[in-house]
Amino acid sequence: MSSVLSSGTQPVRIEQDVVLARQVVRKAAIDCGLRLIDQTKLVTAASELARNTVVYGGGGDMDWAILEDGLRKGVRLLFRDEGPGIADLKLAMTDGWTSGGGLGLGLTGAKRLVNEFELDTAPGAGTRITITRWT
Amino acid sequence: MERIPILRMGNFLLVTIQVDMHDQLALTLQDDLSERINATSARGVLLDISALDMVDSFIGRMIGTISGLSRIMDAHTVLVGMQPAVAITLVELGMNLPGVLTALDVERGMKLLRDRVASE
Ligand SMILES: Nc1ncnc2c1ncn2[C@@H]1O[C@H](COP(=O)(O)OP(=O)(O)O)[C@@H](O)[C@H]1O
Ligand SMILES: [Mg+2]
Numbered sequence: 310m311s312s313v314l315s316s317g318t319q320p321v322r323i324e325q326d327v328v329l330a331r332q333v334v335r336k337a338a339i340d341c342g343l344r345l346i347d348q349t350k351l352v353t354a355a356s357e358l359a360r361n362t363v364v365y366g367g368g369g370d371m372d373w374a375i376l377e378d379g380l381r382k383g384v385r386l387l388f389r390d391e392g393p394g395i396a397d398l399k400l401a402m403t404d405g406w407t408s409g410g411g412l413g414l415g416l417t418g419a420k421r422l423v424n425e426f427e428l429d430t431a432p433g434a435g436t437r438i439t440i441t442r443w444t
Numbered sequence: 445m446e447r448i449p450i451l452r453m454g455n456f457l458l459v460t461i462q463v464d465m466h467d468q469l470a471l472t473l474q475d476d477l478s479e480r481i482n483a484t485s486a487r488g489v490l491l492d493i494s495a496l497d498m499v500d501s502f503i504g505r506m507i508g509t510i511s512g513l514s515r516i517m518d519a520h521t522v523l524v525g526m527q528p529a530v531a532i533t534l535v536e537l538g539m540n541l542p543g544v545l546t547a548l549d550v551e552r553g554m555k556l557l558r559d560r561v562a563s564e
Contacts, residue, residue, distance in 0.1 A: 324466050324467050324468060325466050327466060327467070328464050328465075328466050331464060331498065332464065335497070345529050346529045346532060346533070348529075349497065349498055349527075349529040349530060349532075349533045350533050350536065352497070352498045353498045353499070353500050353533050353534075353537060356498060356500040356502075357500055357501060357537075360467070360500075360502065404538055411501065411502075412501045412504075412505055412539070414501045414537055414538045414539065415501060417538065418501060418536070418537035418538050418539075421536050421537070421538070422533065422536055422537065
């Protein structure tokens, strides 16, 4: 069982919030003691998911937490919105697929950059994505 | 409106990105640069990203677009100073910026540009 050392919530409503979310995640990653390369991976994944929350989810929030689990520590992020949800998850999780004008690397790329990736969505029921990066 | 400054150095344009860019700012830079290349007939662009602590797919795409756009306008773009952690992350994200010239620092980037232009 992991315990929460600190936590908070960052609104992710407009484009500028994506920048704020990156900064909040960077700080949490440093406080958690993640190595520079792992900080960078987590911040980059967060940037992708925060942008999706704004662009496709119609805005939402990012919950963050620094966790302790025995000897390891980690940062867990939850991106949640009440938007349209993702109808075809398999398609959305394909490298290069976008329903908008993106590169289609946000979801798949974010998944590659973290240790844990969980996606919970349904048409009309919003989207919740949890990612975790451990030390 | 907030803008990223573009400096002219002879034949070349120098852009040093010193802020954590939101998406609109990146798009504005793209547009400003194409205008400036056109207006100054610049032969090269140095894009210094040494201050950036992350490059995601949006900024990565901006870099690729600037590079491609400058080629069409008979100029070269050299990407300068990408931090190693940023480079590794970008590849894992799935972006490898094909065709984008890179250099370790502005001085080397400048030399690369001069050599390119001289060989044409
Ligand atoms: N929060 C979300 N709400 C609804 N749809 C989403 C959300 N996040 C991602 N998607 C869908 O998944 C697709 C792939 O996302 P992504 O991999 O980030 O690529 P891109 O942002 O370039 O389109 C998006 O084009 C969109 O259709
Ligand atoms: Mg995306």
